[in-house]
Amino acid sequence: MEYKAFEHLVRRLELDSNASPEAFRRKVHAISLAAYAILFGLLAGLLALFIMLVHWAVESHRAFAMFKAGLGGLFLLSLIFVVLRVMLMRLDPPFGRELVREEAPKLFDILDKLYGKLQGPRIDHVLITDEFNAAIVQHARYGIFGGYRNYLLVGLPFLLGSTPKEMLSVLAHEYGHLCGDHGKGSVRIYRQRRLFVAMYQHLESSADESALSAAIVRALKRFFPYYSAYTFVLSRQDEYEADQTAVEMAGHTSTCHMLVRSRLLGEWIARDFWPSMYENADRLEKPPFMPFSSMRLAIKANYDEWATKKGLDAAWAKSSDLADTHPCLRERLDAIEMAPALPPPVDTSAADVMLASGVGKRLESELDQDWWEVNSRGWVHRFRHVQNSRVRIGELAALPLAKLSVQDLMELASLKLEFEETVSAKPALVELMKRAGGPYPRASLMYGRVLVAEGDRRGVDHLREAALNEPRLLEEAAQRGYQFLLERDGEAVAKRWWGSVVPQDEPA
Known part of the structure; x- marks a missing residue:
């Protein structure tokens, strides 16, 4: 189909x-x-x-x-x-750090109230994860024969970035899946x-x-x-029903704030917080601060950066698609009859209220340690690569371009494209393409990138040259040229150009 x-x-x-x-x-x-x-x-x-x-x-x-x-x-x-x-x-059962009642008495008290109010099955395990997310998972221990164990997964970033009332809404939403038998049905359907x-x-x-x-x-x-x-439509129906459970337990306002905060703050963490964290590897051999220990302050300090009307308008304009069973923000708020509104800053987080004294800091430290164990090798490798590359750029740039070999010119252009402004690679590429022994498809690709970044239409000619002379560069060159022409001249022109570069059995 x-x-x-x-x-x-x-x-x-x-x-x-x-x-x-x-x-x-x-x-x-x-x-x-x-x-x-x-x-x-x-x-x-x-x-x-x-x-x-x-x-x-x-x-x-x-x-x-x-x-x-x-x-x-x-x-x-x-x-x-x-x-x-x-x-x-x-x-496989879900992965996370198990949380016991003594470490989060208020959270478990809320779960007890949900049991009593909604008359659903009990949660067997509460797991803390490193994601800005929360979920209910039913794990079948005996395959198709059942033996279900119920897991609640709560991301520590979610606890740090939400108010207690919003976290109540999150917990009610997730438990609503369990009460509606959504989890067990999802396990069966996923297996099928x-x-x-x-x-x-x-x-x-x-x-x-x-x-x-x-x-x-x-x-x-x-x-x-x-x-x-x-099954896709049923999963989306489950989300609406779980939102209604959240409204019943936490109210319309808190559920609205929860939906908006989870969208805007979640996007900011993925778009800005983590990339900024990893950018430090370009200049420091070790992180200046650890991510989870600093996340609480970062969320609060950058409130005006992620809680914006522009961001809310963009989220509101997005439509539901077939890549995600969760409906779009607009449809979820419409379903609970609430208008979009920016959530207030968090003065007292859900982690402050729901976790016992000192447990939040301990969890932050444990997740930081786990994160560093996974990322330390890549971090150090990136740091050394950047330092060695900058030294090499200095060595090559100190020599006249005319005295550099073809290989040195290619290396200089590649390093400048990676670590400096795009235009800084232009002189080395111009010099390289004048040299005998061409064509140089990779140089054509890089020069095409420089020109289209400047808005120069000639760049697509160099991208075509790269694609036609080196099949391994075809995909990147064609995609860059197509996107440039699509934005500049429209779909019809972009498709004609694509057809001149890509074999007809490979659609745009």
Whole structure:
């Protein structure tokens, strides 16, 4: 099914879901159960065929028949093995640092109140993670036979950046998934999706060798897009229902602030906080401060940077897409009948209230230590690379360009593009492309980058030259040229240029 057709199907199913949520949920669960019935039926059919094949080979008493039966049996056994292996696989439990009641008495008190109010299952494990996120996960210990354990994952950055009332809204939202049986259904559906994908990949390679394989592949091709569309819409419906649970427990205002803060602050942490953190590796062999210990202050100090009307307007303008089961901010706020509003600064964070005295600092220290263990080697490697590169730039730049070899000119241009302003690489590239022995496709690519960065239309000619002379540069050169022309001259011009560079079987 093509993307447009899949998108149309999802939009149609969303209308069905909105018209009758419970009826739609029952339909998806019925489809899920039917899928398991079909899979067990397929497994039973494969076993029956294998037994019949063995019986026929034994009864025939002919060597050739036994040889053919052996080949057929091996093929059937491979199919049976694939189905059994994936059906019985155990998904890994979620990862995080376990939090006990003594370390977070207020948080566990809130969970107790949620149990009593919503009458849902108890949470078996509370895990602290390093993400700006929170989630409920049900882990099946015995594969398709269940044995569920309920995990609540709470990111320490989320605790540091939210108010206690907003965190109550987050916890109620996540627990709402559990009460609505969303988690268990998601585990079953996730397992089914992995099963279908694994079966399809195994059978597709042998589809030409067997009519049975070809038939199963065709059936999966027809079934899976519809299954994906139904389960996608159900997951999005689950989000709306969980938001209603959050409103019931924490109120409209706190839930609104939670949704806006999680979007704007989450984007700022990913866009600014972490890149700024790693930029320090360009000049320092060790971090000047550790990320999680400094995050609380960074969030508060940079409030005016991430909590802006411009950012809120941009988030409000974004539409829901098929890459994320979470609806867009506008649709989630509309569903709880709230207008967009910037959340206030956090004076007392959820971590201050929900964690016992000293536990927040200990968790920050533990996460910092884990982060450094993972990133220390890459950090030091980057620091040494930058220092050595700057020394090398100085050595090469001290010599007249005319005296540099082709290799030295290429190295100088590459280093200047990496560590200095784009235009600073221009003299070395101009000198290089005058040298005998060309063409120099990589130099053409770099020069094209410099020109398009300046807004010079001639840059796409150099990008085309790079693409046509070096296939390994085709993708980068074509993408850069296409994007430049798309923004400058429009889609029609960009597509014509793409067609002059890229073979016709490679779409833009």
